[in-house]
Amino acid sequence: MSTLVKTRYLTFSLVLLALAQLIYALDLNIVFVALPEIGRELGFTGQTLQWVVSAYTIFCGGFMLFGGRAADLIGQKKMFIFALLVYGLSSLLGGLSWNTTVIIIARSIQGIGGALLFPATLSLINRLFEEGPSRNRALAVWGGAGASGLTIGSLLGGVLTNSYGWEAVFYVNVPLAGIVALAALFVLPADQIRDHKRSFDIPGAITVTLGATLLVYVLVQGPESGWTSLSVIICAIGSIILLTRFALIEQRTSDPLMPISLLHNRHLVTGLTTTFIYMGTFGALPYFLTVLFQNVQHFNALQTGFAFFIPSIAIAIGTQLGAQFTTRFTARNTLLTGFMIGVIGTALLPLGSYPDSNYWFIVPGLVISGIGQGITWTCMWIIASIGVKDKEQGVASGIASTSLNIGNAIGMAVLIAIANAGVHGKTGSLLLTSIASGSRTAFYLASVGMLVGTIVALTLPRQKKQINQ
Incomplete structure (x- = not known):
């Protein structure tokens, strides 16, 4: 295969993998915006509506390691296509849901689809692109697609819900997943020959x-x-x-299933710790920003979507910087930089977190924090892939993804508990003031958590700068 043909082959593959990440990220935000209408039409109570989100989170987090192992043994391409089909069919079921039970089942299956898709996508990138600048650039594109998905999810969720009803936020996944799965049959390279001595x-x-x-x-x-x-x-x-x-x-x-030898890889262990901290801090910010915008500052669904546009652009820029910095200044220094920028930006968010705050007061913090988030996102996946064999990329990605989900669950549980400590029994303006105060506390605590991330970054071995390819 000539160099030109190989380059085009890899480019088309990366486009598909980035589209899959966009679909995965799209669904993280698109359902949030439609929740109030889902609750009204299907008869959820205030206490049970959160299961539309929780069902996805629980099954996605629980099946990540299984998904990674399946990618290694069954084949990354096969699992990639299968996961997209599961995602598309469960989304169709979600749109057709006629009661609370059906939509929770659909979201649970969708979570399993996400758990199979994420490690398959990530391990394909790590196998197709060799370690170094080439993989760094590929992960930056993949990460940028994820950041774009968060923006598009918020915007599209508002537009579709207002124009066509909540069902549309599920139906939109069906053609997207189907098209990418079909294209993958012809574009992605065949799976590596399986070692039949390996068991599940x-x-x-x-x-x-x-x-x-x-x-x-x-x-x-x-x-x-x-x-x-x-x-x-x-x-x-x-x-x-x-x-x-x-x-x-x-x-x-x-x-x-999880070789203990993987935990002897210092980079992978640091990557696992970083993904845990990342999702417990950076990953918790969208929830509190949504509460602030909608519950305190009374943004509607569409306005909330547009409010996330600026930080999502900042995150996308950060993902590209993360690849460039890792190549030029080493992964250790890049991770330190990403977390430190995140600390500064997140500590500025409280300036615009009052009931009467103008949106533009919070924008500097959103931009700075977003850039730090993007840099950290790309760099931590680069670190987690260093020194991992091709035949173990799937399970390594599954371990890192599991750490990501558990970090988010723990971070959200702790921050929500602290933020909501002062809201009970309050109504009217006092309630709004308490919710805003809780959000500010969550932002400060998240910035402290990011500071812990800088300490973790210091445990990485010093490396020579990578040479541009």
Whole structure:
């Protein structure tokens, strides 16, 4: 294959992988905007409506490691296409939902589709693009597509809900997923020949999937039902038992689902820690910004979508800077830079977080924090892929993705609990003031968490600068 043909081949592959990431990111925000209408039409109560979001989060977080292993053993291309089909069909079911049970089932299946899609996409990038500047640029494009998906999700969610109803936010995924899956059949390279000596490690897969699913359930449902509620306690105990059993299985099996040798990779361990911190800090900001814009400053769905446009552009710019900085200044220095910029920007967000604040007061913080977020996003995935063998890219991506989801669940649980501590029993202007105060507290705590991220970055080994290719 000539260099020109190979370059075009990789370019088309990257476009498809970026589109898949855009679809994945699109769905993170698009449903948020439609939640009030979903609740009214399907008969959700205020306490049960959050399950439209939680069902996706729980199953996506629980099946990530399974998805990574499946990509390694069944094939990254096969799992990529299968995941898109699951995503598209579950979205169709979501749009056709006629009651609360059906839409929660649809969102659960959609979460499983996301858990299969994310590690398959990430591992394909890490296999197709060799370690160094080439992979850095590919991850920047992939990350930029994700940032764009967040913007488009907010905007499209408002437009579709206002114009066609909540069902449209599900239907939009169907043709997108179908087109990308069909194109992948012809564009993506064939999977590597499977080593038949490797097994799926069924006992390990079952215990870690169930254990992780219960853990995410506890972290998501704990703040809603109370940490001492019977369901939360039972699931917490079940999670501990299953994950402990998983650890014992992995020590004894000859072909473990999660090879312990991966944890000897210093870069991967730092990447796992970074993804955890990232989603517990940067990843929690959209929730509090949405609460601030809609509940306190009374933005409608479409206005909220436009409010996220500026930070999403900043994040997209940051993802490109992350690749360039990693190539020129090493991953260690880039990760430090990303987190430090994030600390400064997030600490500025409270300036525009009052009931009577003008939107433009919060914009400087959104821009600076967004750039730091984008830099950190690209860099942490570069770090997590360094030194990982091709045949283990799927499970490594699954581990990192699981860390991402658990970090988000823990970060959200802690920040929401602290932010909402002063709102109980208040109404009217006092309630708005308390919600705004809680959001400011969450922003300050998130910036402290990002500061912890800079300390983690210092644990990375010093490397020579990469040479441009």
